[in-house]
Amino acid sequence: MMERKHRRKFTMLATIWVWLVTQSSASGPSSSKPHIIFLLADDLGWYDVSWHNPKAITPNMEELANEGIILEQSYVQPLCTPTRSALLSGRYPFTIGRQGPPLMNQVPTGLLLNATILPEAMKAAGYSTHAVGKWHLGFCHWDYTPTRRGFDTFYGLYTGMGDHYSHDSYASLSETGPRGYDFRKNEDPDFSVNGTYDTFVYANYVEDLLYSRDPAVPMFLYLAFQSIHSPMQVPDEYRDPFRYIGDENREISLGMSYAMDDAIGRVVAHLKATGHYENSIIIFSSDNGGAPGNGINWPLRGGKSTLWEGGTRAPGFIHSPLLTKIGFKSQTLLHVTDWYATLVGLAGGSVPENTDGFDQWEALTQDAVSPRTSFVYNLNSGFNSTGLSGAIRKGEYKLLVGVKGGQWIEPPEGFDEHEPINDGGACEISGENETIELYNVIDDPEERNDIAELYPEIVAEMLEDLEREFERLAPVDNPPADLSSDPKFFDGLWSPGWCEPQ
Ligand SMILES: *[C@@H]1O[C@H](CO)[C@@H](O)[C@H](O)[C@H]1NC(C)=O
Ligand SMILES: *[C@@H]1O[C@H](CO)[C@@H](O)[C@H](O)[C@H]1NC(C)=O
Ligand SMILES: *[C@@H]1O[C@H](CO)[C@@H](O)[C@H](O)[C@H]1NC(C)=O
Ligand SMILES: [Ca+2]
Numbered sequence: 001m002m003e004r005k006h007r008r009k010f011t012m013l014a015t016i017w018v019w020l021v022t023q024s025s026a027s028g029p030s031s032s033k034p035h036i037i038f039l040l041a042d043d044l045g046w047y048d049v050s051w052h053n054p055k056a057i058t059p060n061m062e063e064l065a066n067e068g069i070i071l072e073q074s075y076v077q078p079l080c081t082p083t084r085s086a087l088l089s090g091r092y093p094f095t096i097g098r099q100g101p102p103l104m105n106q107v108p109t110g111l112l113l114n115a116t117i118l119p120e121a122m123k124a125a126g127y128s129t130h131a132v133g134k135w136h137l138g139f140c141h142w143d144y145t146p147t148r149r150g151f152d153t154f155y156g157l158y159t160g161m162g163d164h165y166s167h168d169s170y171a172s173l174s175e176t177g178p179r180g181y182d183f184r185k186n187e188d189p190d191f192s193v194n195g196t197y198d199t200f201v202y203a204n205y206v207e208d209l210l211y212s213r214d215p216a217v218p219m220f221l222y223l224a225f226q227s228i229h230s231p232m233q234v235p236d237e238y239r240d241p242f243r244y245i246g247d248e249n250r251e252i253s254l255g256m257s258y259a260m261d262d263a264i265g266r267v268v269a270h271l272k273a274t275g276h277y278e279n280s281i282i283i284f285s286s287d288n289g290g291a292p293g294n295g296i297n298w299p300l301r302g303g304k305s306t307l308w309e310g311g312t313r314a315p316g317f318i319h320s321p322l323l324t325k326i327g328f329k330s331q332t333l334l335h336v337t338d339w340y341a342t343l344v345g346l347a348g349g350s351v352p353e354n355t356d357g358f359d360q361w362e363a364l365t366q367d368a369v370s371p372r373t374s375f376v377y378n379l380n381s382g383f384n385s386t387g388l389s390g391a392i393r394k395g396e397y398k399l400l401v402g403v404k405g406g407q408w409i410e411p412p413e414g415f416d417e418h419e420p421i422n423d424g425g426a427c428e429i430s431g432e433n434e435t436i437e438l439y440n441v442i443d444d445p446e447e448r449n450d451i452a453e454l455y456p457e458i459v460a461e462m463l464e465d466l467e468r469e470f471e472r473l474a475p476v477d478n479p480p481a482d483l484s485s486d487p488k489f490f491d492g493l494w495s496p497g498w499c500e501p502q
Pocket of ligand 2: 166181191194195
């Protein structure tokens with residue numbers, strides 16, 4: 001009798017235990033830390049993905065996006081280095097001197113060294129950390145390089161762009177000046193990939209990485225493609241479906257996003273094959289808008305290097321089997337600095353006090369109100385601007401000060417009837433530094449109607465906000481080129497060892 005009673009009690013306890021265990025594993029991130037896979041594209045425009053442009057071929061990404069959350073208000077900086085700085089430091093680039101031009105190969109500086117950057121915070125939270133692809137945050141001293149900044153491993157290029165096949169990098173965008181090889185496995189040059197298309201080099205490497213690791217250990221994988229950044233190169237079979245366009249750069253751009261999509265499909269297939277996928281959160285973003293002539297941001301105004309929506313509003317998504325609410329477009333206001341607190345929050349780590357971002361996980365995944373109501377697009381964005389220039393968002397309004405130009409560039413492949421119609425042709429170019437423009441980017445996402453004159457109080461209020469932010473401005477950190485960086489002094493490689501860490 002006693003025995004049976006005990007047994008029944010035990011059975012009940014076991015049932016409760018099993019229930020608790022299944023409950024906690026079903027609740028996801030809180031029970032075991034999720035793998036974070038952050039996929040960053042380079043210069044991919046708003047109209048370069050198939051969920052915005054049916055003529056683009058990105059089926060793997062589209063499936064991940066449709067079975068996840070599409071990010072429709074995800075903002076980045078207008079250029080490579082500033083966005084990577086914001087992503088990894090969680091700070092507005094204008095507060096750390098990185099609001100200016102992208103780092104050129106011979107400039108002796110890099111991302112602020114005395115900040116605890118994202119991979120360091122993830123590592124402190126128990127993650128193994130891997131950077132694959134383009135670094136572009138400085139390499140003049142070893143202290144600036146990824147393996148000294150919280151990444152356990154690195155596989156890719158230190159500079160901002162290399163030939164996609166030969167992995168040679170030039171000192172200037174115009175492919176003049178010193179040239180050197182730039183491809184590393186951890187800290188050593190890797191010549192074995194000379195001749196292989198970088199996008200597929202990365203996919204091959206990630207496959208090996210996934211097979212070689214224990215899926216029980218949480219992983220932070222930062223995979224930064226150089227797609228669809230120049231030089232415009234892609235294997236023919238990826239360009240061929242776009243030959244009808246008759247515009248070489250555009251055909252190759254769409255081919256490059258098609259190839260990147262293949263690589264992403266392979267990464268996801270191998271997350272599945274190696275037991276990582278079920279506990280993975282996959283995030284995708286571009287680093288800035290499409291570069292006019294290559295990427296297209298239609299129907300958004302402007303492109304790469306501008307503060308118009310086309311330069312700063314990036315295509316993106318979150319995908320994860322851990323999500324309970326999927327298949328919607330998120331209008332949550334998100335800035336690239338938010339990923340720091342969001343990802344470190346998922347990792348159960350701690351976020352430094354001086355970051356500019358918010359933990360957006362709840363808002364993004366529950367489609368709830370964003371903790372963010374405003375953000376600074378940039379300050380002193382011009383490469384050589386004088387005085388205050390920049391843009392700020394507050395609620396539905398966007399104020400631009402001293403921002404010039406910005407065209408609506410029609411895709412040469414055409415666009416569907418249901419797309420907004422370009423009614424205006426070329427826009428006015430405001431040549432003055434004092435230009436002040438106000439747009440309601442919810443009602444008027446294409447920034448066609450300057451309403452500054454209609455709402456002087458809003459202009460005054462936002463100008464005050466921008467001026468307050470201006471007090472936090474750090475001078476642009478862009479010292480003159482140092483010729484001792486020349487690869488001829490480093491066995492033909494772009495290599496650390498020619499500056500003092502700042
Ligand atoms: C880093 O260095 C800068 C410049 O020396 C300084 O202003 C800042 O307070 C330091 N610390 C952090 C965490 O940024
Ligand atoms: C890469 O391969 C090409 C073709 O074989 C060769 O000319 C070049 O020197 C190689 N680059 C390096 C850095 O070894
Ligand atoms: C800014 O840079 C542009 C392009 O290099 C140059 O033409 C212009 O003169 C510069 N303006 C100032 C004020 O230095
Ligand atoms: Ca870029």
